[in-house]
Amino acid sequence: MQSYINPPKSDWSDLLQRPRVDVSDLYEKTEAILAEIQQEGDAAVRRYSERFDGYRGAELEVTQAEITQAETALPEDLKAAIRRAADNIEKFHASQWQPMQKVETQTGVTCWQKSVPIEKVGLYIPGGTAPLFSTVLMLGIPARIAGCKEIVLCTPPDEQGGIHPAILFAARLAGVQRIFRIGGIQAIGAMAYGTETVPKMYKIFGPGNRFVTAAKQLVGLKNTAIDMPAGPSEVLVMADDSANPAFVAADLLSQAEHGADSQVILLSTSDEVLQATLAEVDKQVKQLPRQAGAEGALSDSRAFLLTSLDEMMEMSNFYAPEHLILSVRNASEVAEKVVNAGSVFIGHYTPESAGDYASGTNHTLPTHGHARSYSGVNLDSYIRKITFQEITPEGLQELGPIIEIMAEAELLQAHKNAVSLRLKSLQ
Structure with a gap:
């Protein structure tokens, strides 16, 4: 990580730049593939599934027998953990229902709004190097609570058409009705346009690589709604002299291990804590199975020694992180000053991993500074508010x-x- 001591505010914008990605031909390539899927349907989906995922099979939809078999194959302790996480996610998101209230704005004029679920939602679950079954819970459970009539899921298969059993188990538990072994741009196109096999969805949710993000943005222009712009993961940790450097380092690495395009930011008012944390990062990263990806992220990450808690908060709000961890004294009071963040983790014993998996909050969050204007996925993401009036x-x-x-x-x-x-x- 690159370290800076009390940089002037005029330099913050440059120092806090997210990793740059070459997108010179990204949208052109993505749009061309989407056009083929819109015109050719399943044939184009199969062609690109073979090209990008190595899957040559004809069957795009996962059968109920496969889902049942996946449940049998999973270890009992993992199933129990997924069930507990699902219970917490359900409890938190169910609490977000807002009762309908009629308001008489003046005598004889009554106005109200009604929450109506989006009827058809598509969930995208990345494949790649990690089976993100936790994201299935985060996207599927609120959709079920909202009352969406049709919930489908797309996720990349392996070359044999297999999908990690935990994804299939979590999908059934969350209330997903149909699952398709389709990944990448072709999955987004299939859900946006509809094919002979995949139904057209009204809104698409889920993270993905830059091609998936580009596809979502393009179909969102005129075909279907999307949850938010979502890019590589990021975390910012605020740490004063009460912080535990080993904890802070572990929190930084928990996001860095997502891959080389992720970014982590450390802010501290204590040079001792900052230096000890950087030493812990160097030590802990060598023990990670995903060391290469984490080190790639660290190469474009930053550590700042600042003068005060207020300056740390000002820089954090300027950066607008996806995840914000407050490893400081009186963290609950400090949290009141947060203006721009996707999700906030308060105190020394609240790791970001809790929100990723099982505390109950949603981990599908705005990245790349979009926390200034977007919320993370929540129950309202699956709901439309229709207004009524009677005079x-x-x-x-x-x-x-x-x-x-x-x-x-x-x-x-x-x-x-x-x-x-x-x-x-x-x-």
Whole structure:
């Protein structure tokens, strides 16, 4: 990690740059593949599944027998852990329901809104180097709680068409109805456009590599909604002299091990803690099975020695991290000052890993500074709010003249007439 001591605020923007990725031809290539999937359906999906995943089979949908077999194959302790995590995720997301309230804005004028689930949602679960069955829970359980009628999942297969049994087990537990062994751009295209096998979805959720992200952004322009722009994972840790350097190093590495395009940021007011943490990072990274990816991320990561807690918070809010860990004294009070972050972890004994797996909060979060304007996935992500209003004759007699004045001022005569005709009928 690169270290900096009290850099001036004028340098923060440059020092906190996320890793740069060459996207010069990314969208052009992605759009070309999406166009083929839209035109050719399953044939194009199979062609690109063979090209990118090495899967040459004809069967795109996972059978119920395969899902049952996966459940049998999983160790009991893992199934128990997944069930406990699912219970916590369900409890937290179910609490997010907001009761419908009718509001009489003035006499005879009543307004309210109703929460309606998005009918068809598609979930994308990356394959690659790690079976992210936890993401299945994070995306599937809120969809089920919201009442989405159709929940489908796409995930890349291996060359034999196999999918990690934990993904299949978690999908059944979460309430996913159909699972397809399709990955990458072809999965996003299939869910956005619909094919002979894969139904068209109204909204697509889930993280992925830069090609998946580009595909989501492109289909989101005109075909289907998406959850958020989501890129490589990131964490920022604020640590004062009360922090445990070994804990902090482990938190930094928990995100660095996602891959070389991830980024981790350390802020500290203690040079002793900062140096001890960097030493711990060097020590712990050598013990990781995913050492190469973690070291790649560390090469583009930063450590800052700052003058005060307030300056650490100012830099954190400027960076807008996906994950923010507060390893400081009075962490709960400090948390009140957070403005920009995807998810916040308070205190020395709240590792980011808890949110990734089992505490109950959602780990599908905005990255690359999008925490300034996006929320992480939550129950509302699967819901539309439809507004209603009802006006009595007495209410229109009082409100109508206000509407007439405003419509006439905007030169919208038909708008005024819609009120005027009703008012005349009441005379």
